[in-house]
Amino acid sequence: MIDLDDTDRALLRMLAQDATQGAGALGRALGLSQPSAWRRIRRLEEAGVIRGRRIEVDRPALGFGVTVFLGLKLATKGRVSIEDFERAVTAIPEVQVVQHVLGLFDYRLRVVARDLTDFERILRRRIMTLPGVGQVEANVLLSEERRPGPLG
Structure with missing residues (x-):
């Protein structure tokens, strides 16, 4: 299990709301640089916390x-x-x-x-x-x- 800080949890909440957001926009919203946000996302993906990004289809x-x-x-x-x-x-x-x-x-x-x-x-x-x-x-x-x- 990976240790998550408040920034990781906020990042996950934002991605759960809209997974199309880029690392730059996420970083700006969280007070992080784009590379820092990207590294956090990558770490969460490698740890298996983020397993993919999906589109929601209007059936x-x-x-x-x-x-x-x-x-x-x-x-x-x-x-x-x-x-x-x-x-x-x-x-x-x-x-x-x-x-x-x-x-x-x-x-x-x-x-x-x-x-x-x-x-x-x-x-x-x-x-x-x-x-x-x-x-x-x-x-x-x-x-x-x-x-x-x-x-x-």
Whole structure:
């Protein structure tokens, strides 16, 4: 684990808000030179604290108006390998996130669809036909708030 000072934490908060900011702008906001800000960012990347920078896509603007979280329990764990299931589920483009979890379900999936009719098609033709699928519970996303996480 890397030791973070207040400046590192402020830098992480700023990058969490907008990862497109350059080292010069970040440095000016934090009272650092551009090279000093860049060295801090590089140190955080090398330590694995910063694992990448991603863009946020507006799914509705691309025609994906529905997001559904699926809790999925495998029916026969012994007969179907987890690797086979994971390989098959990650090949479905509408499945954005696959999480192997502990609890009532074995997996939690984040699925995007154009509308509920499209989601039903994805569920029936792609997800329910995956190897070993048993119980499925769907939760439709109504709204989402972005929380930057424990950087304080």
